[in-house]
Amino acid sequence: MTKLIYSIPVGLASSSPGRSVILRADNPAALSVLNKTDEDENILYIRLYSLGQELIPDFVRKTDIPIDYVLSAPQEQASALYKLSALLPEHQIRVTIPMLPGFSKTVKLAAALNFSVKLNISAPYPGLIDELTETINAYLHQTTVCQPVEFFHSLLIHFLHNDPTHLWLIQEEDPAVYRFISADGQESMPGRLADSPLSGLPETFVSRFREEMRTTDKECGNCAFLDCCACYFKWPDRNFSCEQYRIREMFALLQQAANEITRDQDEFEQTTSCQPGEST
Amino acid sequence: MSLTKDPLSLILLPTLECNAACEYCFEDKSKARLSHEQLAVLLNKVCAYMNKQGIAVLSINWQGGEVMMLPPDWYERAFDIIQEIGAAHRVRINHYIQTNLISYSPAWLPVLTDMFNSSLGSSLDFPNLYRKLPGSDPAGYDAIMREKIKQAQLAGLHVGVIAVPNEQTLLFGARRFYDYYVNQLKLTSFQVNTPFAGGAVSQVKLTYPLDNEQLSKFFIELTDIWISEGYERGIQVGPFDQLLNYFLEGDQGLLCIWGENCANEFFCIDPLGNLSQCDCWAASYPDFHFGNLLEPGSLKSLLANSRVRQRFLDRPACLMEKEECIDCPYLSLCHGGCPVRAYTMNNKLRSKDPYCATYKAIFSHVEQVAQ
Numbered sequence: 001m002t003k004l005i006y007s008i009p010v011g012l013a014s015s016s017p018g019r020s021v022i023l024r025a026d027n028p029a030a031l032s033v034l035n036k037t038d039e040d041e042n043i044l045y046i047r048l049y050s051l052g053q054e055l056i057p058d059f060v061r062k063t064d065i066p067i068d069y070v071l072s073a074p075q076e077q078a079s080a081l082y083k084l085s086a087l088l089p090e091h092q093i094r095v096t097i098p099m100l101p102g103f104s105k106t107v108k109l110a111a112a113l114n115f116s117v118k119l120n121i122s123a124p125y126p127g128l129i130d131e132l133t134e135t136i137n138a139y140l141h142q143t144t145v146c147q148p149v150e151f152f153h154s155l156l157i158h159f160l161h162n163d164p165t166h167l168w169l170i171q172e173e174d175p176a177v178y179r180f181i182s183a184d185g186q187e188s189m190p191g192r193l194a195d196s197p198l199s200g201l202p203e204t205f206v207s208r209f210r211e212e213m214r215t216t217d218k219e220c221g222n223c224a225f226l227d228c229c230a231c232y233f234k235w236p237d238r239n240f241s242c243e244q245y246r247i248r249e250m251f252a253l254l255q256q257a258a259n260e261i262t263r264d265q266d267e268f269e270q271t272t273s274c275q276p277g278e279s280t
Numbered sequence: 281m282s283l284t285k286d287p288l289s290l291i292l293l294p295t296l297e298c299n300a301a302c303e304y305c306f307e308d309k310s311k312a313r314l315s316h317e318q319l320a321v322l323l324n325k326v327c328a329y330m331n332k333q334g335i336a337v338l339s340i341n342w343q344g345g346e347v348m349m350l351p352p353d354w355y356e357r358a359f360d361i362i363q364e365i366g367a368a369h370r371v372r373i374n375h376y377i378q379t380n381l382i383s384y385s386p387a388w389l390p391v392l393t394d395m396f397n398s399s400l401g402s403s404l405d406f407p408n409l410y411r412k413l414p415g416s417d418p419a420g421y422d423a424i425m426r427e428k429i430k431q432a433q434l435a436g437l438h439v440g441v442i443a444v445p446n447e448q449t450l451l452f453g454a455r456r457f458y459d460y461y462v463n464q465l466k467l468t469s470f471q472v473n474t475p476f477a478g479g480a481v482s483q484v485k486l487t488y489p490l491d492n493e494q495l496s497k498f499f500i501e502l503t504d505i506w507i508s509e510g511y512e513r514g515i516q517v518g519p520f521d522q523l524l525n526y527f528l529e530g531d532q533g534l535l536c537i538w539g540e541n542c543a544n545e546f547f548c549i550d551p552l553g554n555l556s557q558c559d560c561w562a563a564s565y566p567d568f569h570f571g572n573l574l575e576p577g578s579l580k581s582l583l584a585n586s587r588v589r590q591r592f593l594d595r596p597a598c599l600m601e602k603e604e605c606i607d608c609p610y611l612s613l614c615h616g617g618c619p620v621r622a623y624t625m626n627n628k629l630r631s632k633d634p635y636c637a638t639y640k641a642i643f644s645h646v647e648q649v650a651q
Contacts, residue, residue, distance in 0.1 A: 079597030
């Protein structure tokens with residue numbers, strides 16, 4: 001059975017002993033409630049929604065707890081990344097960027113500053129796929145991009161190694177693994193599922209939803225990327241048109257890159273497996 | 281905003297006096313010298329800061345003025361003082377020296393060996409048009425320099441050289457340039473820096489920046505010659521060797537003009553105790569001093585409260601909004617380039633480096649070479 005991971009407000013940290021948690025804090029000052037002496041191995045990371053004068057409190061910097069800095073207005077907050085990047089040599093920091101118009105520039109800056117990046121998939125907008133394609137191509141082919149950009153990175157690994165993952169899991173929204181605890185301690189489903197009562201067990205939500213869409217939706221029924229997408233874009237609007245927003249192009253780009261890597265590896269192995277003197 | 285990088289890098293100017301009279305120098309010279317007592321005050325503050333930040337290693341880059349205007353025994357005493365302070369704070373300290381070598385003699389050998397690990401950096405241009413001794417000409421300077429480099433090499437010292445190209449360098453071409461340093465001077469390590477118009481106005485500075493198109497062509501040719509003739513022999517030609525390492529290995533150790541933000545990387549202290557971003561700002565731009573470390577107060581508070589330093593810290597983010605840097609495929613390598621080159625040639629700190637086109641050309645070429 002998969003161990004659940006709870007996203008909880010930092011103020012409730014002490015009330016969740018033994019649970020694997022992601023701590024949420026509106027600002028660095030809110031982290032002062034943490035026990036400063038014990039490094040709790042159950043804290044997977046701290047999700048921070050704003051930065052203070054000292055960026056991250058000294059006592060947190062002295063721990064190994066990674067930070068996930070969540071941007072709400074990427075273009076306005078981009079300059080904060082320069083300040084935060086000074087901490088990167090000593091601390092693991094990821095930047096989460098919402099896919100709002102212009103997000104590709106913020107991803108580019110974050111990657112240029114050596115942050116790992118996670119994209120939060122927001123409501124689609126005209127031009128989304130162009131920005132997405134540009135960002136995927138930079139992630140895949142630009143030699144100056146060295147850090148993982150999620151969800152591309154996990155999908156690429158999926159295509160390379162048949163890694164059994166899907167977008168709900170990558171985006172930390174699979175209710176079989178993730179749960180959300182509100183400020184008043186109420187438990188709900190993660191991410192976009194929070195406001196939607198689920199019928200059936202949360203643990204089987206993704207497989208049930210995927211099967212439902214496969215049998216009822218023509219796009220999903222014919223989609224080569226059904227397994228790894230798991231109809232992520234069809235929630236909550238089941239009528240969302242993947243064709244209109246060219247969603248499959250995104251998957252195809254990553255799959256093509258994985259195929260190229262596999263082919264290159266095969267060629268390399270064939271070359272190196274030849275004995276000296278043998279013709280290649 | 282604290283400096284957190286380990287090792288911490290300090291450019292220390294123990295004197296602003298110089299025995300040369302180079303036409304393109306960016307420093308306003310003075311007789312100012314650092315005393316050993318002042319050195320102890322400064323180093324104690326730097327090491328206390330490092331202790332608080334958890335930084336274990338300090339790199340001191342000794343520059344001037346001309347560092348050899350102070351005698352060898354001044355450095356021997358300084359070395360003892362610094363060793364004591366470092367030990368007391370449990371900080372390891374490495375020393376690097378940049379000198380014009382004019383005053384070099386065998387008397388320098390012990391200190392260069394013990395303190396500077398038998399290695400030094402110097403400066404020499406090809407062709408030399410602007411480096412001179414007072415009342416002399418470039419040819420006379422060159423003759424002395426060639427002799428001093430030879431003496432230092434024969435004494436077992438490793439000599440690296442910074443070369444600043446000029447308009448004639450570009451006419452002569454990369455072939456003659458490479459041959460001069462590697463085959464004539466027998467250097468195994470040299471670095472090419474771009475010139476800028478810092479400090480007092482002079483005729484030569486009015487010709488800066490050099491033409492980006494010609495400079496790009498020169499750099500690309502130099503890279504190709506180095507790759508074909510020097511790379512496998514272990515010859516280092518900066519900044520191309522560092523760039524190649526970046527594209528081959530992801531090594532982030534690039535020239536200071538490139539990088540996220542030099543204000544997060546290092547700072548400079550002059551003989552009067554003034555803090556500034558680097559030696560290019562120290563002597564000629566008092567308005568750009570962060571403050572004075574010989575006055576009461578800690579290094580941490582000085583760094584944190586300096587509004588001038590904040591302008592440096594804010595510069596790259598500002599360029600992302602104002603310039604086209606955000607659209608550049610080499611953003612991660614450059615971040616808008618060097619503040620002093622931008623300021624001295626655009627009269628604006630928050631503007632991109634005037635050698636942008638040259639940098640892009642080099643980045644692109646070395647990237648192709650690496651592939």
